[in-house]
Amino acid sequence: MLALERQKYIESELKISGSILISEMSAKLKCSEETIRRDLTKLEKKNRLIRVHGGAYLPLDTDKGVPVKIKEILLPKEKQKISDIAIKKYINENDTIFIDSSTTCVTLAKNIINLDLHVTIITNSLLIFKNFCDSTCENVKLIGLGGNYRPRACSFVGYDTTETIRNYSADKSFISPSAINFANGLLDNSSNECQIRKLFIEQSKYHILLCDHTKFDDTANYVISSLSVIDSIITDEAPTKVWQDNLKSINIECYYQ
Numbered sequence: 001m002l003a004l005e006r007q008k009y010i011e012s013e014l015k016i017s018g019s020i021l022i023s024e025m026s027a028k029l030k031c032s033e034e035t036i037r038r039d040l041t042k043l044e045k046k047n048r049l050i051r052v053h054g055g056a057y058l059p060l061d062t063d064k065g066v067p068v069k070i071k072e073i074l075l076p077k078e079k080q081k082i083s084d085i086a087i088k089k090y091i092n093e094n095d096t097i098f099i100d101s102s103t104t105c106v107t108l109a110k111n112i113i114n115l116d117l118h119v120t121i122i123t124n125s126l127l128i129f130k131n132f133c134d135s136t137c138e139n140v141k142l143i144g145l146g147g148n149y150r151p152r153a154c155s156f157v158g159y160d161t162t163e164t165i166r167n168y169s170a171d172k173s174f175i176s177p178s179a180i181n182f183a184n185g186l187l188d189n190s191s192n193e194c195q196i197r198k199l200f201i202e203q204s205k206y207h208i209l210l211c212d213h214t215k216f217d218d219t220a221n222y223v224i225s226s227l228s229v230i231d232s233i234i235t236d237e238a239p240t241k242v243w244q245d246n247l248k249s250i251n252i253e254c255y256y257q
Helices: 003-017 022-029 033-045 076-090 103-115 126-133 159-165 191-202 241-249
Strands: 019-021 050-052 055-057 095-099 119-123 141-144 148-150 155-157 170-175 179-181 185-188 204-210 222-225 232-234 253-255
Touching (some): 003 055, 033 055, 103 126, 191 204, 241 253
Parallel strands (some): 095 170, 204 232
Antiparallel strands (some): 050 055
């Protein structure tokens, strides 16, 4: 197949699903993954898509977040490290916790479910429900927040979701937004998920940020809150000294492996 034909096929797949994986395109088009990467590079230069590690996607005017299909394959070891620390340091018996729809938080919830801990999880994530339904756990209690379905994150958002959150008070909230930086604090690419995370913080007593190293000093469109509302950050590797000094100055604990 000629390069132009491949690229047209890739664009048609993007229009249908909103995102593609390099591995899937390589198998469908019977060519190497390197060939697909070159095609994606050319299409990105023409502003036809946004490339990320492992694939590409089409941003929406109202939702610029990376689709969950791609996010699920990114940084699995890092997400597991963060989850291990979170469970060891912050999950206590009979805790009630908010967990957002990020793939990092889905990893945390999956591990809680696999360990069958005595915990109540309140979430807007459909993926967490799927993990729960596929398990045999008996001790985890799962409370779902309904609302409008957001396919890009396999989550529920909107007025019904936010109003339901106000009915709960949790011991802890675990959130993993799109980016953090000193100037703006916690940032999100989705206005809807931004509101969910903001309310998780408001309706919980202790606030834990799960943040892999790629999110430090990154940027996004919507401000969730200042950094000062966070009690603790868990990441996968040591932040820069500037970050460590600044976090210490506002009394935020930081844990990493």
